[in-house]
Amino acid sequence: MRTDIASTLHWQQHEPALDAGRAPVLLVHGFASSTALNWEATGWVRDLTAAGRRVLTVDLLGHGESSAPLETDVYAPSRLRAAVLEVLALAGIRVREAGNPATGVDLVGYSLGSRLAWELAAERPDLINRAVLGGMSAEDPLADFDLDAADRFLADASAIAHASTASLMTLMQLAPGANAPALLRLVAAIKAERFEPGASVPARPLLFVTGDRDVLATGTTQLAALAGGSEVLWLPARTHTNAVSSRAFKQAAIEFLGR
Amino acid sequence: MAEISFPLPDLGEGLLEATVLEWLVKVGDQVERNQPFVEVETTKSSVELPSPIAGIVLTLHGEPGDVVLVDRPLITFAVADDSAGIVGTVPQEAAPKRRVRLSVVLDED
Amino acid sequence: MSETLELVRETPLLQLSMQQAINRALGEILEHDDRALIFGEDVGVLGGVFRVTDGLQQRFGANRVFDTPLAESGILGTAIGLAMAGFHPIPEVQFDGFAYPAVNQIITQLARMNYRSRGRLPMPVTLRVPSFGGIRAPEHHGESLESLFAHVPGLKVVSPSNPQQAYHLLKHAASMPDPVIFMEPKARYWNKAAVDLADDQDSISLEGSVIARPGKHATLVAWGAMVSRCLQVAELAAEDGIELEVLDLRWLKPIDEAGLAASVSRTRRAIVVHEGPHTAGLGAEVAALVSQSCFDTLRAPVERVTGFDVPYPSGDLEDEYIPNIDRILFGVQRVLEYRRG
Known part of the structure; x- marks a missing residue:
């Protein structure tokens, strides 16, 4: 299905075998990832539908099967969130009603997707029931990305001096199907619209899940403190790359969203 | 019983190895076809691998943290001798079902 | 001794x-x-x-x-x-x-x-x-x-x-x-x-076709996996009062012309069933042999119930491709209701 929102966004609904009568779960993938990589190959869609949850997935603009325009403004995080909300409207998500667990929507985000989920939960407490925020950073790992060096690298393979820029660039080169020129526009848009966790704090129940060897997702403790009463799960020996497929992560998310 | 081993599949883009993160099954478990049996990580992502067949786990080739090479054995199953081969499934014997009834006047001469 | x-x-x-x-x-x-x-x-x-x-x-x-x-x-x-x-x-x-x-x-x-x-x-x-x-x-x-x-x-x-x-x-x-x-x-x-397991050449025929089930109203000609399906069809047809003979051809080269002729000359109707595609399938050869040997006694043209003229489909479509019970019964019905004229 493609939304009219620039008729460019690829989103899907995955029906459970046996509907548990709970609100759907929207999955929001990370930077340079996709629904297929972040949620399907890792078993998330299967485990959630097996738990009786209807699952919504969306490929963010510039990712997966969505289109990847080469302009910067369309990638502004505020516009990515607006697109996600439009998907929720198209999927028939209703505003939360007290005592009706089938209304509203639950969110699971990873990395950049967690940033968007945090902001969505803060902006739309009438819509979002609960959110699981995986591999989330208090500061944008993309904010100090050296765009000029990346552009030069793409043009003539010049070496990138800045370490985290170089490693993100490697990630973009390695990730199957990643569209590096489009992703650099997204980086530019994120630099212009930085994450400010304190600006609006979700009041909905949150579960933070982070690998204890994740060097990109810094600030989990700080974010959890900011959003009072939220829960934290540390995944032993997991990194930013391999935390997402962890069975403990999925089981904790399913349990948390089932409450 | 017969033993069938499966190698680490090519996970794409020319990668030659992967790291075992966590076995989702243990020796002696009955595994169904398409049931995830291991979580592995490559340099770019981590994935669960579904079992290509149903069988009982005989051997897990590697501990969490071990690097396994593409095309080297990853898991060995014991399968029943009358299960299908490498491809396909055993046809299920079911009572014949019909929708068509014969209706003719036989004018035998 | x-x-x-x-x-x-x-x-x-x-x-x-x-x-x-x-x-x-x-x-x-x-x-x-x-x-x-x-x-x-x-x-x-x-x-x-x-x-x-x-x-x-x-x-x-x-x-x-x-x-x-x-x-x-x-x-x-x-x-x-x-x-x-x-x-x-x-x-x-x-x-x-x-x-x-x-x-x-x-x-x-x-x-x-x-x-x-x-x-x-x-x-x-x-x-x-x-x-x-x-x-x-x-x-x-x-x-x-x-x-x-x-x-x-x-x-x-x-x-x-x-x-x-x-x-x-x-x-x-x-x-x-x-x-x-x-x-x-x-x-x-x-x-x-x-x-x-007895290698008794007298009791186990090794050449030609065999009658897998005797019947008198029409002959279903089949081989391989289609024989058991035709036996199921014959069982169902019996509920409708139709007695189908099932001829297991077995040898597809050379074809047992005499066995084929003997069966169809008794039943006077034939339906040949195979999985392979229709055009130039072995059913055409069977139909030609039957027409030649039983032309005077045949009550209807030989019916062919076969796979389709497409590449063999993926597994989830094969039930639509391989002749199923209803398609074979339709073939039987067409042969039985055929009237010269």
């Missing part, structure tokens, strides 16, 4: 699946014929993807039961060379659709070496091919090659429909001086039935 022997002789009647029956036949062939060799992809260490050659390498050693590279042209070329050197090869092509790379060897060498050498180089090769569809397998694993091979002079083609026939026809094929394409209906590999 001979009476005593008769008394202690056990009746060798066993419940075997077709894969077990073929395995047993192969074991006996290797045991009694030291020039027999079995080779193909995965037939040795693994024992065959369908377990048909299970245990044979352990029993007879890797010189007589051996794995080959994944190259069907090479498998058949090896068989031809071994046959020229006096061996009795029983190669396996793992799946019907993998026979295509070997078609050149089969047609241009295997089938005509005897002819070309004026009988000095017979080709006692039995090529086993797990054949036809019905197991939800991917492309190249569900094809029907009988009309292709039946068209080639010099080849014999046979397909058993049950474990008993598989056991005896395979042993018979392996004893022949000619190349035989032995098409094993893989959808029937797992079905068990009684097998009489």
Whole structure:
């Protein structure tokens, strides 16, 4: 299905075998990832539908099967969130009603997707029931990305001096199907619209899940403190790359969203 | 019983190895076809691998943290001798079902 | 003395699946014929993807039961060379659709070496091919090659429909001086039935067709896995008062013209059922033979219920492709209601 929102966004609904009568779960993938990589190959869609949850997935603009325009403004995080909300409207998500667990929507985000989920939960407490925020950073790992060096690298393979820029660039080169020129526009848009966790704090129940060897997702403790009463799960020996497929992560998310 | 081993599949883009993160099954478990049996990580992502067949786990080739090479054995199953081969499934014997009834006047001469 | 022997002789009647029956036949062939060799992809260490050659390498050693590279042209070329050197090869092509790379060897060498050498180089090769569809397998694993091979002079083609026939026809094929394409209906590999192991040539016919079920209103002509389906159809038709005869053709080259004519001249109607595509399928040959031998007694044109003229589909569509009970019943209905005029 493609939304009219620039008729460019690829989103899907995955029906459970046996509907548990709970609100759907929207999955929001990370930077340079996709629904297929972040949620399907890792078993998330299967485990959630097996738990009786209807699952919504969306490929963010510039990712997966969505289109990847080469302009910067369309990638502004505020516009990515607006697109996600439009998907929720198209999927028939209703505003939360007290005592009706089938209304509203639950969110699971990873990395950049967690940033968007945090902001969505803060902006739309009438819509979002609960959110699981995986591999989330208090500061944008993309904010100090050296765009000029990346552009030069793409043009003539010049070496990138800045370490985290170089490693993100490697990630973009390695990730199957990643569209590096489009992703650099997204980086530019994120630099212009930085994450400010304190600006609006979700009041909905949150579960933070982070690998204890994740060097990109810094600030989990700080974010959890900011959003009072939220829960934290540390995944032993997991990194930013391999935390997402962890069975403990999925089981904790399913349990948390089932409450 | 017969033993069938499966190698680490090519996970794409020319990668030659992967790291075992966590076995989702243990020796002696009955595994169904398409049931995830291991979580592995490559340099770019981590994935669960579904079992290509149903069988009982005989051997897990590697501990969490071990690097396994593409095309080297990853898991060995014991399968029943009358299960299908490498491809396909055993046809299920079911009572014949019909929708068509014969209706003719036989004018035998 | 001979009476005593008769008394202690056990009746060798066993419940075997077709894969077990073929395995047993192969074991006996290797045991009694030291020039027999079995080779193909995965037939040795693994024992065959369908377990048909299970245990044979352990029993007879890797010189007589051996794995080959994944190259069907090479498998058949090896068989031809071994046959020229006096061996009795029983190669396996793992799946019907993998026979295509070997078609050149089969047609241009295997089938005509005897002819070309004026009988000095017979080709006692039995090529086993797990054949036809019905197991939800991917492309190249569900094809029907009988009309292709039946068209080639010099080849014999046979397909058993049950474990008993598989056991005896395979042993018979392996004893022949000619190349035989032995098409094993893989959808029937797992079905068990009684097998009489006695090599009693009087009680077990090895040539021609057999009547799998007698009937009087029409003859269903079938082979391989379609025989059991036609038997189901005959059972259902009996509920409607129609008695169908099921003729298991077995030998697809040469076709048992006399057996076919005898059955249809009694029932006066014929429906031929096969999995392969319609056009130029073996059903056309059957229809032509019946028209020629039974033209005066036929009450209706011969009906063909077959696969479609499309490549064999993926597993989730094969129930739509392979003749099912209703399509066969429709064919029967058309033949029964046909009136000259």
